[in-house]
Amino acid sequence: KRTAIQEQxxxxxxxxxxxxxxxxxxxxxxxxxxxxxxxxxxxxxEVTLYERNGGRTLTFYVTAEDLQLAKKIDNLKLKW
Known part of the structure; x- marks a missing residue:
């Protein structure tokens, strides 16, 4: 069975x-x-974080169910 992977x-x-x-x-x-x-x-x-000047990486996966359980952020105060 073949598996197709689409990357964006x-x-x-x-x-x-x-x-x-x-x-x-x-x-x-x-x-x-x-x-x-x-x-x-x-x-x-798929979320991948790379260590700067190092060899370690962290990869984790978010599913549609995870997104449905996420809390909405109404007021995200950003400092400019």
Whole structure:
């Protein structure tokens, strides 16, 4: 059985609280605002983060169900 993969690169429209370094055993959060798109039930959004000047990468997948459970952000205050 063949599997078709469709790739579309999405660039963030805005990034809130962009973190450049996370200390060991620490945690941080970043909000990426993307242009509105639809995700079919059988599709996944792959998010890959690359370590600058390093060899580690972090990849995770977001499903349509995850997006339905997401909370809407009404007032995202950005500092310019």
């Amino acid at each position: 690169l999405l660039q963030p429209l805005r990034v809130y609280h962009q973190v450049m370094q996370v200390r060991g055993m620490g945690s941080e959060y970043t909000v990426f605002a993307l242009e509105q798109f639809s995700l079919a039930e059988d599709k996944q959004l």
